[in-house]
Amino acid sequence: MWYETAITRLFGIPYPLIQAPMAGGPTTPELVAAVSNEGGLGFLGAGYMSPEAIRAAVRRIRELTDRPFGVNLFMPEKHLPVDWDGVNRMKDYLKTLHPFGKEIAEELNDLSFETNLEDAFAAQMTVVLEERVPVFSFTFGCPTREEVSAWKARGIRVIGTATTVAEAVRLEEAGVDAVVAQGYEAGGHRGTFLGFDASALIGTIALVPQIVDKVGVPVIAAGGIMDGRGIVAALALGASAVQMGTAFLASRESGAHPSYKKAVLHSRDTSTVITAAFSGKPARGIQNAFISLIHEYDAPIPPYPIQNALTRPMRNWAARQSDPEFMSLWSGQASALSREAGAGEIVRRLIQETEQMLSILNR
Ligand SMILES: Cc1cc2nc3c(=O)[nH]c(=O)nc-3n(C[C@H](O)[C@H](O)[C@H](O)COP(=O)(O)O)c2cc1C
Structure with missing residues (x-):
């Protein structure tokens, strides 16, 4: 059957449908559990969460489902040298923005940020290991062979994120x-870790078969997959599962802000762009006022995670005001195909559509 793949065997799940981890709020324990309960694999995006919050969320997921689920973290950047002049220039710029610049000025002045992400990651990872999370995935980097084998020795399945063939090969070498x-x-941040430039922006239909041909481990297709048509296409390209983020953003259980859900549901094929404006790292989201305004900024945008910390007061203001023009509205190029429904209902429809599509092709 189409749903019996290397991934369903590896993770012990009925269907090769993975709900993408989405850090920053969308992937609530309720969303993760609803997807796992319908036979997919729900994933908690825990990149921005404290160790205590991760532990609480994992325990809540376990109250809601006894099926496998996953937790995702960001591989840490090496200790960053901070260009304080660049930071102050960006702070001054953000304070000039209307209508909130003056309101967030004090918060920006007092802002401190973590540049030693390696310690923060180690503390998050300790919780993943202690809680014996069934599946762990990461993005933004590649751990060492020793790290991966230590995680696997605890019985945890490990998934890495690649945006090029070379990255996939590197991840396979890491185990x-x-x-x-x-x-x-794909919506959200690019997982690229071997040098970001325009040549690393490879479409899903081109990328999946090239990675399938070069690695021995199962491949999970992500980016632009929204319904049964996309699932069948990904499986035909050799993927052993799909990972879908935007498809669950507007679901009932998603923790995305109501204005964000509305923007996704009203989006079109041309709505999204890749921008480093919000976080200092390229990510795909719906074009809004902040992305347009930052073009007038005449100095380099500070790198991730510094820019992410600098725009947080603005994004918090936008959330309080329900103003989508200054929120990060991460979503993929096929966001217009999003559905407003319960997550379990979305999974059931995806399975039905896949079966229907396969029966049409088999005719
Ligand atoms: C709002 C949002 C947040 C995301 N956050 C993460 C994350 O924390 N970790 C991660 O590995 N991928 C993250 N992604 C990327 C997804 O894993 C996946 O690559 C993407 O959703 C696939 O494209 P699609 O959105 O068109 O389905 C995020 C995507 C979105 C839309």
Whole structure:
């Protein structure tokens, strides 16, 4: 059957449908559990969460489901030298923005940020290991062979994220159980870790078969997959599962802000762009006022995670005001195909559509 793949065997799940981890709020324990309960694999995006919050969320997921689920973290950047002049220039710029610049000025003045992400990651990872999370995935980097084998020795399945063939090969060499092939269409941050430039923006339909041909581990297709048509296409390209983020953003259980859900549901094929404006790292989201305004900024945008910390007061203001023009509205190129429904209902429809599509092709 179409749903019996290397990934369903590896993770012990009925269907090769993974709900993408989405850090920053969308992937609530309720969303993760609803997807796992319908036979997919729900994933908690825990990149921005404290160790205590991760532990509480994992325990809540376990109250809601006894099925496998995953937790995702960001591989840490090496200790960053901070260009304080650049930071102050960006702070001054953000304070000039209307209508909130003056309101967030004090918060910006007092802002401190973590530049030693390695310690923060180690503390998050300790919780993942202690809680014996069934599946762990990461993005933004590649751990060492020793790290991966220590995680696997605890019985945890490990997935890495690649945006090029070279990254997929590097991840396989590090010993991961499976690789996510993240195409250009994908919503959210690019997982690219071997040098970001325009040549690393490869569409899902081009990327998946090239990675499938070059690695021995199962490949999970991600980027622009929204319904049964996309699932069948990904499986035909050799993927052993799909990972879908935007498809669950507007679901009932998603923790995305109501204005964000509305923007996704009203989006079109041309709505999204890749921008480093919000976080200092390229990510795909719906074009809004802040992305347009930052073009007038005449100095380099500070790198991730510094810019992410600098725009947080603005984004918090936008959330309080329900103003989508100054929120990060991460979503993929096929966001217009989003559905407003319960997450379990979305999974059931995806399975039905896949079966219907296969029966049409088999005619
Ligand atoms: C709002 C949002 C947040 C995301 N956050 C993460 C994350 O924390 N970790 C991660 O590995 N991928 C993250 N992604 C990327 C997804 O894993 C996946 O590559 C993407 O959703 C696939 O494209 P699609 O959105 O078109 O389905 C995020 C995507 C979105 C839309």
